[in-house]
Amino acid sequence: MIGKSLLTFSTLNEGILLKRYKRFLADVELDTGHIVTAHCANTGPMTGVLKPGGRVRVRYAPSPSRKLSWSWEQAQVVNQAGNRIWVGVNTALPNKIVRLAIEAGCFREALGEIARIRNEVKYGRTGNSRIDLLLTPGENNCDQRQIFLEIKNTTWTDGSLALFPDTVTERGQKHLQEMIDVLPNARALLVPCISRNDVDLFAPGDAADPIYGNLFRQALSEGVEVMPCCFGFFSDHITWEGMRPFRETQTIFPLP
DNA sequence: TCAGTCGGGCTCGAGCCCTA
DNA sequence: TAGGGCTCGAGCCCGACTGA
Numbered sequence: 045m046i047g048k049s050l051l052t053f054s055t056l057n058e059g060i061l062l063k064r065y066k067r068f069l070a071d072v073e074l075d076t077g078h079i080v081t082a083h084c085a086n087t088g089p090m091t092g093v094l095k096p097g098g099r100v101r102v103r104y105a106p107s108p109s110r111k112l113s114w115s116w117e118q119a120q121v122v123n124q125a126g127n128r129i130w131v132g133v134n135t136a137l138p139n140k141i142v143r144l145a146i147e148a149g150c151f152r153e154a155l156g157e158i159a160r161i162r163n164e165v166k167y168g169r170t171g172n173s174r175i176d177l178l179l180t181p182g183e184n185n186c187d188q189r190q191i192f193l194e195i196k197n198t199t200w201t202d203g204s205l206a207l208f209p210d211t212v213t214e215r216g217q218k219h220l221q222e223m224i225d226v227l228p229n230a231r232a233l234l235v236p237c238i239s240r241n242d243v244d245l246f247a248p249g250d251a252a253d254p255i256y257g258n259l260f261r262q263a264l265s266e267g268v269e270v271m272p273c274c275f276g277f278f279s280d281h282i283t284w285e286g287m288r289p290f291r292e293t294q295t296i297f298p299l300p
Numbered sequence: 301t302c303a304g305t306c307g308g309g310c311t312c313g314a315g316c317c318c319t320a
Numbered sequence: 321t322a323g324g325g326c327t328c329g330a331g332c333c334c335g336a337c338t339g340a
Contacts, residue, residue: 069308069309083309083310084309085309085310085311115310139312162313
């Protein structure tokens with residue numbers, strides 16, 4: 045199963061990132077010499093990934109409904125081991141590839157048989173939040189509770205340790221609280237989608253958002269399950285690289 | 301000067317409306 | 321009643337702008 049291709053697409057175009065601005069826009073000089081403006085779906089700080097002068101991959105997808113014909117999909121980084129690897133930066137992809145991984149059976153051992161998967165189902169105290177995936181167990185699944193699955197795109201690393209979040213995220217805090225709220229009538233599953241294949245471990249990004257870190261540990265103690273999963277990014281496909289263990293804090297020392 | 305507010309581009313599922 | 325088309329809204333959060 046490791047290395048299985050989950051999603052294939054037309055080969056992406058490569059180039060050099062010139063600058064990112066207005067949060068959603070990035071200027072890229074393609075290898076052909078043309079300079080294009082690409083949409084950047086990732087509105088976060090993209091810590092460790094956003095490097096002008098670095099190599100990036102963009103997708104050409106012209107459409108009457110789009111203002112920009114190009115989308116920024118991947119960025120190349122040099123990790124602490126000195127290896128060049130590609131990182132997925134499109135925040136719209138994790139939901140799609142995690143769903144594909146479930147459908148491909150990558151979560152069967154952890155979740156059992158799944159009969160139905162629904163995207164973006166409203167839930168929460170106000171009914172205004174949406175869970176990324178709502179899973180309905182199959183008839184043969186020994187746990188018949190529905191599974192509320194929240195996906196978090198993770199690109200920030202410290203060595204071989206993947207971290208989320210990389211900035212203060214009130215939405216992320218709210219999501220954790222709402223996942224706690226669905227317990228114990230349903231299962232709550234947090235899936236950090238690690239969009240690079242060079243990490244061994246996941247931890248909450250206490251340095252970036254200590255409140256999130258504390259909520260993460262509270263969620264664990266309340267029964268929220270965490271299953272970090274790792275994906276490999278290539279110029280024309282994305283692969284399943286397996287699940288990763290996690291630890292409860294970013295540092296190995298107790299936080300103040 | 302600081303704190304608070306809101307706009308910005310794009311995607312995609314839900315829900316509504318219309319037509320056959 | 322079913323299916324297709326359309327609209328709406330959440331999500332992502334930084335940075336410019338506004339008001340105190």
